Amino acid sequence: MAGIAGLAASSCAIAPAAGPHAKRYDLNLDDPQANLKAFIKLTGSLDNEPVYDLVQGSVYGLVAGQPARPLFKTVGAGCSHYSRRSRFEYRAESRYIGMFLDWNTEQPLDKWTNPYTGKVCDVPVTRYGPSEVSILGNKIVQAAATAAETQMPGAKRPWFKLGNVAHMQREVISSAPEMPLFPKADLMTYSSDWQQLANPKLKRIPSRLNFSAVEAWRDWMNMVAGEDPAGTLWWQVSGVKLDRASDYPSQLLQRLRREDPNFFQSRGDI
Template sequence: MSRRNTLKLLGAGALAGLAEKVPAAGRQAFDFDDPADNLRGFIKMTSSLADEPIVGWYSGMVFGNVPGEILKPLFWLEGFGVGETVRQPDGSYRSSWKEVGYYRDVETRRILEDWRNPYNDELCDVMHIHNEAVNTVYSTRFPELPPLSETSDFEMQFPNYTRTGAEFVLPWQVMDGHITLWNDFRGKIKNVLDPDVWKRESTGDYIRVTEMFQFVGDFEQFTDPNRDQIDYTGAWNRLAPWLPWMLMGRHPGELFYRCTTTKVAKFEDLPKDIVAYTEKHYPQYLDYETPWKMPNESSWEVYMKEREPAP
């Protein structure tokens, strides 16, 4: 399913067309215009309605994007997350998630311990992704957040493109027996790495991050009332500042991530070197326990806890 086809959902006419996709007899009806149906459909596709843990895998390439230059492949990225989504008494869903990700050499794909930065020729000590709390609550409304100010450290926008309010209505498409969905957030967040202290690690006072997810599943599975989750393949794209361990400071540019995603049945289905590296360095990520923990910790906060400012 091409990105171009997915973009056709942005008009109100696309949603009207979706309403014509009526499931066959014995299938579960789905109203693409109803926030409650959108919420249940989103959880069914991306997680599970049965309050059970799932494992998600991702793999792709990270590129450097410097103004005026062709994108430069910097390293592969591969990892996984585990979590569960539990329905709450008010009808919302509480999602608990933890994740790891490992940077790999572009040519050999070996997991990196250090990396030669092509922009400054510095040998950098790699810090792999290990986030213990990537948690959120999903409801029939997106969070209504204030703009950045002295009392608000972040601003976020969500993909309910056909709505002027905060209703949880997503851009779906049904095509040739498949159902597709994309979900994204576009945000600007106060940088916990003070540029006056973390002179080589910090890219500035604020971090601009965009994450875009696409999911493609089987429409028959999606409308099967006996299924609590469905299989999917998907994509994760991300625009974000240079990673702190790259020691880029305020060098112009950013990172672009392009990854494939899917669910796997169990940890043993993951690549063997990923499992072995996790067993050695982050064994707590190889269990299905994902206790609810707030606030979340970003990779920048983990870096601040575990590293010192570079000389």
């Protein structure tokens, strides 16, 4: 079933390899300034316009001695606005709304029966932001970066190239007042066409996200330490950037409007 996530009107798929006569562009991701600019291009945009993304995936329970147990699915939407502050610093203003879905119907959960305990749990909507972060050469900080942090020309993010596709990894997320829920361990990898990433004329390009995380039981699961099984949540999520806000599946778009009227940057976005 498609569920609330449905099918996005625009998938922003990674472009096919360029033809033999297409212009080729050079890109040196070992250069710290080029590395940071490429990271912004992968995760957001360089055109000073809002960036909307859609993530979808599955969440499993991990308990020692047991196989991974499917618990629920998840869908989330993010809106970010990126701006350049210096050669080695960008700022991003972001907000995020996420929902847990029934494993089979893929509809949002209001109630959920915990298979480990039999308890019926109220399921909240996940909200992050609005928050502002500074994006530096090899880290993201939750407040304005210091002058010393913005002058780190040797700092850069890990990357690799497979065929015509560039892959770049984001560092582990840390806690902040605006984001009280954070994984014990996570890994985000952003991917896009190498030549689109290298093309200086393109300020916004399609990209995809693959995300895996291990996180403590959520409080709303009502797992009592010492009584209920000790374990963790295991997230497997994929994501895409959308061409425009109106590309969200219609059912999800309506839900986002209800959950946060300020989610969309302007009425013109939808």
